[in-house]
Amino acid sequence: MTTAVAPRAATAQRGARARVTSLERSRVAGVLRGAACIAFVALIVLSPLRARITLQSRPTLPVYGDYTDFLLFWSDIAEIAVLALWGAAIAIEHRRIRFRPRFLSWPAVALLAVAWLGVAFSVDPPLAAYSALRLTASAALALYVVNEIHSLAQIVLPAALMVAVQAVAGIGQVIGQRSLGLGGLGEAVLSPSMPVSVVTAGDGTRVLRAYGLSDHPNILGGVLAIAVLLIAGVAATRTARTSPWRTVAVALGAAALFLTFSRGAWIALVVGLVVLAGMLALDHNRAVLRRLAALCGCGLLVAAPFVLPYQAAVAARTDQSPSNATEHRSVDERVALSEATTRILAAHPLLGTGAGTLPVAMRNAEPAFQYTYQPSSVVLLDVTTETGLIGGAAYLVVLVAPWLALWRRRSRWTPELAVASAALAAVTVVGLFDYYTWSYSAGRIWAWLVLGLWIVTYRRATSDVRDAD
Numbered sequence: 001m002t003t004a005v006a007p008r009a010a011t012a013q014r015g016a017r018a019r020v021t022s023l024e025r026s027r028v029a030g031v032l033r034g035a036a037c038i039a040f041v042a043l044i045v046l047s048p049l050r051a052r053i054t055l056q057s058r059p060t061l062p063v064y065g066d067y068t069d070f071l072l073f074w075s076d077i078a079e080i081a082v083l084a085l086w087g088a089a090i091a092i093e094h095r096r097i098r099f100r101p102r103f104l105s106w107p108a109v110a111l112l113a114v115a116w117l118g119v120a121f122s123v124d125p126p127l128a129a130y131s132a133l134r135l136t137a138s139a140a141l142a143l144y145v146v147n148e149i150h151s152l153a154q155i156v157l158p159a160a161l162m163v164a165v166q167a168v169a170g171i172g173q174v175i176g177q178r179s180l181g182l183g184g185l186g187e188a189v190l191s192p193s194m195p196v197s198v199v200t201a202g203d204g205t206r207v208l209r210a211y212g213l214s215d216h217p218n219i220l221g222g223v224l225a226i227a228v229l230l231i232a233g234v235a236a237t238r239t240a241r242t243s244p245w246r247t248v249a250v251a252l253g254a255a256a257l258f259l260t261f262s263r264g265a266w267i268a269l270v271v272g273l274v275v276l277a278g279m280l281a282l283d284h285n286r287a288v289l290r291r292l293a294a295l296c297g298c299g300l301l302v303a304a305p306f307v308l309p310y311q312a313a314v315a316a317r318t319d320q321s322p323s324n325a326t327e328h329r330s331v332d333e334r335v336a337l338s339e340a341t342t343r344i345l346a347a348h349p350l351l352g353t354g355a356g357t358l359p360v361a362m363r364n365a366e367p368a369f370q371y372t373y374q375p376s377s378v379v380l381l382d383v384t385t386e387t388g389l390i391g392g393a394a395y396l397v398v399l400v401a402p403w404l405a406l407w408r409r410r411s412r413w414t415p416e417l418a419v420a421s422a423a424l425a426a427v428t429v430v431g432l433f434d435y436y437t438w439s440y441s442a443g444r445i446w447a448w449l450v451l452g453l454w455i456v457t458y459r460r461a462t463s464d465v466r467d468a469d
Contacts, residue, residue, distance in 0.1 A: 049075060130356065152419055156231055210256055225272065232295045279417070344358070345385040358385055
């Protein structure tokens with residue numbers, strides 16, 4: 001009897017120790033996930049900031065240094081913290097990571113694979129490896145969102161904080177026509193007389209565009225368009241009364257977006273609103289549509305006072321006639337960059353020039369190029385040129401697959417899915433007019449963040465459909 005009881009007691013003790021250990025591991029993992037969530041909030045707030053640490057200066061004149069230097073943005077530090085803390089929590093709990101839906105995970109993996117494979121054959125292998133690493137981190141961020149974010153409402157507050165900070169800075173810059181002395185936060189030194197982004201009116205007046213704390217008005221405009229869509233969409237889909245701070249964020253964001261004078265961002269916002277309103281109308285969500293219209297009205301009301309003082313700048317940005325020399329040159333430059341990029345693609349069709357190396361490849365291929373060495377304004381063309389035809393095909397699938405899936409499951413649309421789809425539409429449109437969703441930290445963060453959010457809402461809307469994963 002005694003010998004039989006002893007093994008049972010030992011087994012019970014081992015089981016108790018295992019339960020205690022499991023509970024401790026769960027508590028530690030919970031703390032790590034909470035810390036990752038805090039870092040994620042910081043990432044969203046810091047995402048547009050130009051503030052950075054130069055890890056290694058790699059001058060390749062006359063290519064702009066930001067294309068070749070190894071930089072660590074403040075947002076990168078937050079992103080690293082998110083991924084490190086979340087990875088540690090996953091490892092402690094031995095949790096499985098969700099990689100579905102497959103129609104997006106497989107092309108994303110293919111894109112990363114060819115980006116890394118092309119490093120050895122790149123025109124600048126160290127730069128290609130650095131860019132592939134950053135691309136991998138962005139994809140991992142989307143994976144974090146898919147696994148840890150359960151509702152769009154979770155990102156509204158940090159997005160609103162980001163919009164408020166950037167909007168106040170951007171509006172102040174345009175009103176004062178100068179920088180605000182926030183260089184410690186990465187603000188560029190700004191003045192209409194300096195070689196910065198301005199709008200040249202018909203009478204020759206140079207109007208400074210809103211930079212906020214970002215690298216360029218186009219980047220600020222795109223980020224604001226995406227964030228405003230998410231904030232307004234979530235606010236409109238809530239059954240309770242819209243919180244005043246959401247309305248303020250939408251209104252400030254709309255005004256600052258207008259003052260960036262970014263045509264691509266303007267179009268992205270309009271297309272996003274059309275997608276959102278269209279999906280809501282087809283789903284017969286009239287109450288949500290009314291709340292959305294009210295929020296849009298607030299945005300227009302706050303932006304309206306800026307229209308008259310800057311009508312000359314608006315006219316210049318919307319005038320595409322040959323008589324508008326500045327805007328006509330901008331169009332010519334975009335065409336020349338696309339043509340040069342196409343020629344480079346023809347010379348490197350298999351694995352491309354290497355991720356992030358297009359400006360360097362352009363300098364090597366065309367030393368007498370009359371414009372600034374930079375990627376073309378069409379992201380798909382840039383991706384294909386840097387990662388080859390396979391990478392371009394994978395990226396094209398990532399762009400198109402969500403819309404095909406939406407059409408197939410149109411009977412399962414929800415207001416939340418409509419909001420995420422509107423933001424995704426804005427990201428897609430931005431990628432037709434500018435390259436920062438691929439080549440710049442701020443744009444890349446929001447592109448992959450929105451893709452992750454779309455997956456979250458799509459899975460929730462189609463959770464009982466067998467092939468939703």
